[in-house]
Amino acid sequence: MMDSLILRTATRLLLALMILFSIFILWRGHNEPGGGFVGGLICAVAFALHALAFGVKEMKRLLVLDPRSLLGGGLLLGILSGFFAGPGGDPFMTARWIIFKDATGAKALALGTPVLFDIGVYLVVVGALLAMVQALMEED
Amino acid sequence: MIAWLVASPILVPLTTAALCAVFWNRPSLQRVLSLTGSTLLLILAGLLLARVMEGGVQVAQMGSWAAPFGIILVADTLSALMILIAAVMALAVAVYALGDVDAVRERGGYHIIFQVLMVGVCGSFITGDLFNLYVWFEVMLISSFVLLSLGGTKEQIDGAIKYAAINLIATACFLLAVALLYGVTGTLNMADLAVRVPHVANKGLVSTIAVLFIIAFGMKAAVFPFFFWLPAAYHTPAVAVQAIFAGLLTKVGVYALLRCFTLIFTGDMGWTHGILLWIAGATMLTGALGSLAVRDLRRALSWQVVAHIGYMIMGLAIATPLAIAGTVFYLVHDIVVKTNLFLGAGVVRRLSGGDTSYAKLGGLFTAAPILCIVLFVPLASLAGFPPFSGFWSKLLLVRAGLAVENWAIVAAALVTGLLTFWLVGRLWAEMVWKANPDGDALGTTSLGGAARVALVAPLVLLSAITVTIGFYAEPLMRVSAMAADGLVDPQAYIDAVLGAVPTTPTLVGAADTAAMEVQP
Numbered sequence: 001m002m003d004s005l006i007l008r009t010a011t012r013l014l015l016a017l018m019i020l021f022s023i024f025i026l027w028r029g030h031n032e033p034g035g036g037f038v039g040g041l042i043c044a045v046a047f048a049l050h051a052l053a054f055g056v057k058e059m060k061r062l063l064v065l066d067p068r069s070l071l072g073g074g075l076l077l078g079i080l081s082g083f084f085a086g087p088g089g090d091p092f093m094t095a096r097w098i099i100f101k102d103a104t105g106a107k108a109l110a111l112g113t114p115v116l117f118d119i120g121v122y123l124v125v126v127g128a129l130l131a132m133v134q135a136l137m138e139e140d
Numbered sequence: 141m142i143a144w145l146v147a148s149p150i151l152v153p154l155t156t157a158a159l160c161a162v163f164w165n166r167p168s169l170q171r172v173l174s175l176t177g178s179t180l181l182l183i184l185a186g187l188l189l190a191r192v193m194e195g196g197v198q199v200a201q202m203g204s205w206a207a208p209f210g211i212i213l214v215a216d217t218l219s220a221l222m223i224l225i226a227a228v229m230a231l232a233v234a235v236y237a238l239g240d241v242d243a244v245r246e247r248g249g250y251h252i253i254f255q256v257l258m259v260g261v262c263g264s265f266i267t268g269d270l271f272n273l274y275v276w277f278e279v280m281l282i283s284s285f286v287l288l289s290l291g292g293t294k295e296q297i298d299g300a301i302k303y304a305a306i307n308l309i310a311t312a313c314f315l316l317a318v319a320l321l322y323g324v325t326g327t328l329n330m331a332d333l334a335v336r337v338p339h340v341a342n343k344g345l346v347s348t349i350a351v352l353f354i355i356a357f358g359m360k361a362a363v364f365p366f367f368f369w370l371p372a373a374y375h376t377p378a379v380a381v382q383a384i385f386a387g388l389l390t391k392v393g394v395y396a397l398l399r400c401f402t403l404i405f406t407g408d409m410g411w412t413h414g415i416l417l418w419i420a421g422a423t424m425l426t427g428a429l430g431s432l433a434v435r436d437l438r439r440a441l442s443w444q445v446v447a448h449i450g451y452m453i454m455g456l457a458i459a460t461p462l463a464i465a466g467t468v469f470y471l472v473h474d475i476v477v478k479t480n481l482f483l484g485a486g487v488v489r490r491l492s493g494g495d496t497s498y499a500k501l502g503g504l505f506t507a508a509p510i511l512c513i514v515l516f517v518p519l520a521s522l523a524g525f526p527p528f529s530g531f532w533s534k535l536l537l538v539r540a541g542l543a544v545e546n547w548a549i550v551a552a553a554l555v556t557g558l559l560t561f562w563l564v565g566r567l568w569a570e571m572v573w574k575a576n577p578d579g580d581a582l583g584t585t586s587l588g589g590a591a592r593v594a595l596v597a598p599l600v601l602l603s604a605i606t607v608t609i610g611f612y613a614e615p616l617m618r619v620s621a622m623a624a625d626g627l628v629d630p631q632a633y634i635d636a637v638l639g640a641v642p643t644t645p646t647l648v649g650a651a652d653t654a655a656m657e658v659q660p
Contacts, residue, residue, distance in 0.1 A: 075161060082151075092200070093202050
């Protein structure tokens with residue numbers, strides 16, 4: 001933990017921004033460069049920065065869940081996204097889509113199971129990185 | 141729905157691992173999950189083998205992407221049999237771990253990593269894609285690094301570093317070979333490769349790639365001359381970990397060799413299988429001699445893992461249907477026996493106060509007579525005494541060797557058998573008959589009620605399997621012959637993969653895929 005007023009003040013501002021940005025990257029990855037992995041990295045960096053400024057204890061309080069449970073949860077979500085193929089009789093991991101249309105009948109929004117998988121990846125990356133950060137910072 | 145059954149050997153341990161990770165701080169719940177997951181895997185693996193025996197090669201296209209573009213999972217008789225036997229080992233070791241793995245290792249995530257290891261092992265057995273095989277090897281390797289160093293003693297870190305170093309080289313070779321093969325053929329689907337590799341004009345390059353694969357898989361399988369990491373690493377981690385490593389990990393390398401050198405690289409058999417034959421003989425002899433040179437039970441068993449890999453490579457190198465059937469039979473027999481021996485050595489270590497060097501062993505028969513009888517089964521099977529499974533597997537391979545009149549390799553196999561017999565005699569004398577140097581050895585009652593059941597029950601189960609295979613070898617012989625037929629003539633495998641009708645994914649909510657396209 002670094003005892004620096006500048007870092008603490010900046011982190012307060014940056015934390016929310018970085019988490020928002022990571023979610024934006026996750027969402028954008030649906031059709032454009034980005035995705036769960038990069039988004040997860042940005043989110044994990046946000047929390048790591050918080051741990052640097054305020055200490056690991058504060059980070060754990062902010063995170064509520066154990067990062068390792070977060071990792072498991074993400075993995076479960078990723079597996080679950082593959083199971084949506086089951087009811088239609090398709091093999092594991094076949095994508096499922098719900099397509100919303102606007103008044104003219106053109107496409108408005110397509111929601112699919114790949115997003116769910118990406119959120120799973122996001123959580124796995126956040127969980128794995130923060131577990132490492134926590135272990136390394138608690139060591140000293 | 142068959143596609144889900146084919147994918148289940150990956151899905152079940154993966155889900156178990158994820159659930160265990162969610163409950164990271166509750167080891168008691170993880171134990172229940174690990175046992176449940178292993179049991180479920182065993183049931184599904186049994187169903188899968190039954191389905192394959194009945195209906196031939198089963199194929200699943202992940203995400204409905206058809207071969208050769210998507211990732212295909214293929215269950216033929218060999219794959220299904222290997223998954224079934226791996227599932228049996230997973231269950232036996234999961235039970236043993238209840239009595240063996242200490243609280244520190246459990247908090248370090250033992251159950252999670254163990255299940256991830258099973259994902260890697262089962263994935264390697266079932267995949268029909270060479271790059272996907274690489275991925276499963278990585279999954280297996282990373283989890284085995286963790287398992288190997290979990291506990292963090294000096295000896296373990298030393299073994300883990302050797303293991304990591306050799307495996308990095310093996311992985312680099314594997315990746316290089318995969319890249320070259322893709323450059324030459326433009327595909328990595330194994331069935332598609334089987335069709336295209338014979339038409340490659342540059343035969344020399346194909347032979348080079350084949351040798352790279354021998355090196356890559358040979359390092360994992362610990363064959364001569366890449367075996368040295370194994371005796372350095374295998375005796376260091378927790379007993380449950382040793383047992384699953386000795387039983388399964390090296391055999392995945394053998395399986396990969398068996399798959400690639402019956403399906404893909406069959407064009408220049410004089411060259412590739414000639415190399416394999418030399419490797420087989422050298423592996424057998426060095427392993428057996430090494431096991432006689434050390435004076436420690438667990439180290440001797442580690443060397444024996446190397447020796448018996450040689451037998452399996454011998455069957456592959458001879459490559460007649462009988463020899464391949466012998467290799468498959470040997471794989472099953474050896475997985476059961478090696479896991480059993482390492483689990484048994486763990487119990488012996490506890491009874492002798494934490495040391496398995498010959499100087500500290502002895503007096504086991506007066507202290508724990510029933511344990512001795514249970515341990516006699518895998519030891520006798522290792523040496524190839526007639527009623528046990530080791531006898532039949534060696535008989536098949538020696539007969540296959542005699543049939544092709546390859547006297548040298550038959551002689552090597554028989555000499556190795558004799559040396560193994562010598563080792564078993566020595567182990568028996570040191571461990572069971574000799575008087576204990578520190579007075580009386582402890583009996584199994586000293587292990588404590590629940591731990592005693594957890595530690596001894598898997599030994600009894602695995603010994604029962606060995607005895608059953610020994611006295612009633614017919615069913616396994618039939619399955620092995622079926623697997624060998626499928627390997628020697630892979631047309632059914634190729635047809636099943638490339639001929640599978642692509643399934644069109646069903647759309648929910650709208651019938652037109654155009655609606656999914658992005659509007660600028």
